[in-house]
Amino acid sequence: MTKITILIHCKDKPNIIASITNFIANKGGNIVYIDQYVDREQDIFFMRLESEFEAESFITTDFKACFKTELAETFKMKWRIYSSEKKPKMALFISKYDHCLYDLLGRYNSGELNLEIPFIISNHRDLEHIAKNFNIPFYHIPVTKDTKKEAENKQLELLEAHKVDFIVLARYMQIISDNMISKYPNKIINIHHSFLPAFVGAKPYHSAYKRGVKIIGATSHYVTEELDAGPIIEQDVTRVSHTHAISDLIAKGRDLEKVVLANAVKLHANRKVMVYNNKTVIFT
């Protein structure tokens, strides 16, 4: 069997659901998962649907073409169709912090992540040994003020050469250029070490300490041109008290960052995230 995942959004109209389910049935598919949501304020319809087809008679490109002319154009849908055979390819961008890297590679090794990691890029060599231990190609691309553009070109070359589907910034600590963002829209996942929108920008644990909050958080979001303001995929929090020094917040925060980033990666890799109006619709 071939399994197809369809993500749709469009203006809400009567009979959308029946039209889609009919279309699938007519093409010989069996719907195994359907979830839908309507944003009543914006009047936008969202749907995620998984459907199974007999493998021998099913050709993905033909299906997409039919879907486009018979359904998508009628309802003016934005749509994406994925075949389950093709695992998404994720590039990891890292710097000097190893906790998110160990966590993601541990999950990757255990089979928890439905994706491939063609390579890791870092602006430092500090974590190269970890990439080696996990047998993943490592590219050291230093970034300085003067070489920023050149470094980005090398990154883009690698991304294109490996047909990377999405990028994960696992505490990469560098600003991504608007050029790269425009090439990977809603496909660059960052982990920010605060409960956004509180404590945007650098040193959020220091700011949290200064403000005396009783709870700290971490936020995973898609990178957009505005810093730390992209669509939020996942957040989590943990309690702290006056007894926690900044170093304690950093240590407790690491546990949050790992799990929040991993959850965001899983949601994205499993095609469960749709973006609209700088917000995410997440079908679980």
Place this chain on the structure above:
Amino acid sequence: MTKITILIHCKDKPNIIASITNFIANKGGNIVYIDQYVDREQDIFFMRLESEFEAESFITTDFKACFKTELAETFKMKWRIYSSEKKPKMALFISKYDHCLYDLLGRYNSGELNLEIPFIISNHRDLEHIAKNFNIPFYHIPVTKDTKKEAENKQLELLEAHKVDFIVLARYMQIISDNMISKYPNKIINIHHSFLPAFVGAKPYHSAYKRGVKIIGATSHYVTEELDAGPIIEQDVTRVSHTHAISDLIAKGRDLEKVVLANAVKLHANRKVMVYNNKTVIFT
């Protein structure tokens, strides 16, 4: 417009979703909400669907009859269909604790609960004044060993006279007879003051204290013949430490009990709960 909510479960088969959505479309309905789940272990299909029809041409009894012959019998479905016009009627059984009562009546007053409360029954008069303040009929039905059967008959009379849809035991503290349970299957909601299945039975906070747990909980479940073993609707927990005496656990637990019970009541009243194999499927 008339809004219909349909809950279905049956053996999983190909084309169920398409058949249902087609049926709705053929009857002139517009699906506004659809959610579905398949238990892959048991191979059971579950669905919750909301659909809108032109009010003038729609007759609920006719629709149900068609649904039964054209769809339900083919797929051997268990099904329930609700019209949104009719709010469910909830009877409140209470005893001497007031926290869940105040909480539910406060939400009822604020319009947060989509239901009607025709009356409150208690085996004590202690909280009668609260029922009065909220203008809800209060029936004092004492329960002793000797009068248990007689008391239940009075309760059943009231329940039937008011066509009550479901019963909420807001810390009622009395065992419900198998007879009454059989008359209201998966329609009696209890709040148990522990994180079930830990600490079944009486005095769970005392047991939690003795065991030295670091987290306590509350559980709302449907009442079945086995004590505290019915399908779980909602649970929540909170942290405790060695510094908390039993009285502290009881006080912290009250906050859990209120919110957990209220959430379970809302899920049930909004027809979002299905029961299968002593477990709940909850469509949110």
Place this chain on the structure above:
Amino acid sequence: MTKITILIHCKDKPNIIASITNFIANKGGNIVYIDQYVDREQDIFFMRLESEFEAESFITTDFKACFKTELAETFKMKWRIYSSEKKPKMALFISKYDHCLYDLLGRYNSGELNLEIPFIISNHRDLEHIAKNFNIPFYHIPVTKDTKKEAENKQLELLEAHKVDFIVLARYMQIISDNMISKYPNKIINIHHSFLPAFVGAKPYHSAYKRGVKIIGATSHYVTEELDAGPIIEQDVTRVSHTHAISDLIAKGRDLEKVVLANAVKLHANRKVMVYNNKTVIFT
């Protein structure tokens, strides 16, 4: 026995703890609780201590005088000493929302709160009936642009006449003047319906909805001149998703607000909160 609670902070120095425990022992007291914390960044020592004395031989004013000359002046301490006999008096300021009011009065009635409520002030009459049900004097003091100063004078008269110790703004929805804040420094407790410092100011649930956060929160803090920027006493959060409309956030938020405010009130009333550098040190 007379029970005394002492709160101290001062520059950290060697032998502070021994000096204090010695002082208590010399006065015939038995220490039943001691907790201490040192802010290593600021080098500030904080302590909370409970001590019991024979009631007949103990005179609080004498003890305070000795404490001042023998201890506090030596270490240049900021200090407060409370006798457990005197329950703190809390004034409630409310407006039109009833959830925090019901919650606090329910806890008050159940004996959960170690305080007295001499009266409730509101700028509207909507909730007067609740105050009556709980037998608490209710003062209707309307606030308009023109009468703001006059209204505040009435409020201050009542506060002084009843020797009120602290004020709780249970969704009072009015800005407190700098004049009143200066008369009750770190003695006015507010509940803000967001996870501060995110979403300062009006309509935080609307802002949270717009930003697409996956977790919402509530924050109780002392009122200072800068809006929503005072020392945080307590915070809590709950998960939300794209399916929650603004009205859902508001309903879920009510449950947070109630518990967070109640916890802050209990901490303050039990003299467990110290304020320093716009942050709280909380001894539990």
Place this chain on the structure above:
Amino acid sequence: MTKITILIHCKDKPNIIASITNFIANKGGNIVYIDQYVDREQDIFFMRLESEFEAESFITTDFKACFKTELAETFKMKWRIYSSEKKPKMALFISKYDHCLYDLLGRYNSGELNLEIPFIISNHRDLEHIAKNFNIPFYHIPVTKDTKKEAENKQLELLEAHKVDFIVLARYMQIISDNMISKYPNKIINIHHSFLPAFVGAKPYHSAYKRGVKIIGATSHYVTEELDAGPIIEQDVTRVSHTHAISDLIAKGRDLEKVVLANAVKLHANRKVMVYNNKTVIFT
């Protein structure tokens, strides 16, 4: 400076705190941390105290001797005194699951753990490569029904040869004998993959799935003769729903197990845990 940590418990009596603080002051120590708790039900006093002494004039053995005769005997204290110079030595027992191992070694590498790991013991060779990557000696000691006693002797030899202070069972999956437990009382830390006391024994995620709980947990506790019934050090939980298969519970549980075990290890290594009546008192 030499830093000493003292843990005490004894029958509660007047003037204990003053006696202890006086003793420290007389020996020339400066108390930098003090925390205490009284179990009012059992009338037991607990204290944790950190104190600094001039290194040149301080001899730990002398101090202990004085403490014993001048203080401990008078109050019939159970006591432990640790010098901060000596990091505790932790032996890791593992089997085939790598998530807790990676997590603990990652924290160890980052300097988050205040301890030494002299070696790792496993009954399988599967994770030997991880021990090597982190440069920690690995001993493969197979355990079968027939070799159980012999294997234990090898384990005990290693433990004694390296003067191991405590043992962590990082999903070791073998029953520890009463003999070994008696040699390391309250010094063997286990991670159980459920919210104890719910789901004692094997396959707790399967039981949680069957019961239909809405929250799963993990528990770290000291190993005692009764299975999964020892003093609880730390617990944490996470939400699940009907959509989660057993494999999902296992994956979500891994994240809990890692953090709960790491927190328990940190509390123990920092000498913040006292055990009494099969419960823990934890000073944070």
